[in-house]
Amino acid sequence: MSAVDPVKLMKQQVGKAAADRVQSGSIVGLGTGSTTAFAIQFLGDRIKSGALTDIKGIPTSFQASVLAKQYGIPLTTLDEVDRIHIGIDGADEVDPQKNLIKGGGAAHTREKVVDSLAEQFIVVVDQSKIVDKLGSTFPVPVEVLPMAIAPVVKALEKLGGKPELRMGIKKDGPVITDQGNMVLDVTFSDIPNPPELEKTINNIPGVLENGIFVGMTDIVLIGEIKDGNPTVREM
Known part of the structure; x- marks a missing residue:
C-alpha cells in the first residue's frame, strides 16, 4: 500500500474546501464524521494562522466538541446566539435533490437542529455517498x-x-x-x-428524530479521485 492514502487525501481536500468558505465573524455549525473532522482541523489552522478571526463553533456531537477544543475553535451554544451563519456536515447519502440520509455516527438529532438553523448549509462527502434515490445504500x-x-x-x-x-x-x-x-x-x-x-x-x-434531511442543503462539495489525484467538485 502506498504511503499516502488517496481516500484520506480526498476527504482532507473536501474538508479544506468547506473550511475555506467560512468568513471571519461567523457562527459555524460543526458537524460530525470523518470528512467534517478535517474541516474542523482546517478551521483551526486558519484561526492559528490569523486568516480567520472572531469565530465561534456550535458542535453537533461530543466528537465535534472534542475536535473543536483540540484545534482551538471557541465554542458557544444555541442559547447564546441568534443565528448560525454557516454549517458544515457530512452525509451518508445525497440524492439529486440534495436530500440526505445522515446518522451513521448516531448524531443526526443534534445535526438536524444545528444544520436546519444554518443560513448556508454545506455538505461534504466523497463520491461514494452520491445516490439516485435515498435508501439505496444506507438505512x-x-x-x-x-x-x-x-x-x-x-x-x-x-x-x-x-x-x-x-x-x-x-x-x-x-x-x-x-x-x-x-x-x-x-x-x-x-x-x-x-x-x-x-x-x-x-x-x-x-x-x-430520524436521519432523513429534506430541503436543507445549499451546497454539496464532493471529493473524487481522478487519475489517482484527489479533486473537489460542487454538485
Whole structure:
C-alpha cells in the first residue's frame, strides 16, 4: 500500500474546501464524521494562522466538541446566539435533490437542529455517498427513547421498514446517543417520497428524530479521485 492514502487525501481536500468558505465573524455549525473532522482541523489552522478571526463553533456531537477544543475553535451554544451563519456536515447519502440520509455516527438529532438553523448549509462527502434515490445504500437511522423501542419497531414495520437495533462496536449492548437514547437502523426497499417518510417517522410516539434531511442543503462539495489525484467538485 502506498504511503499516502488517496481516500484520506480526498476527504482532507473536501474538508479544506468547506473550511475555506467560512468568513471571519461567523457562527459555524460543526458537524460530525470523518470528512467534517478535517474541516474542523482546517478551521483551526486558519484561526492559528490569523486568516480567520472572531469565530465561534456550535458542535453537533461530543466528537465535534472534542475536535473543536483540540484545534482551538471557541465554542458557544444555541442559547447564546441568534443565528448560525454557516454549517458544515457530512452525509451518508445525497440524492439529486440534495436530500440526505445522515446518522451513521448516531448524531443526526443534534445535526438536524444545528444544520436546519444554518443560513448556508454545506455538505461534504466523497463520491461514494452520491445516490439516485435515498435508501439505496444506507438505512434510515431513527433515534428512539429506550422505553419505546418495541412499539416503535412495530410501527416502522407497518411502514414497510426493517428496523435493526444498532449495536456498539468494542462495547457490549446497543449504541447510546449523546441524548441517552437508542438508534434503530431502518432499511426500506423504496423511499418514493422522502419528505413524507421523514414526517411520518417523526410522528411515531417515542421517536425523537430520524436521519432523513429534506430541503436543507445549499451546497454539496464532493471529493473524487481522478487519475489517482484527489479533486473537489460542487454538485
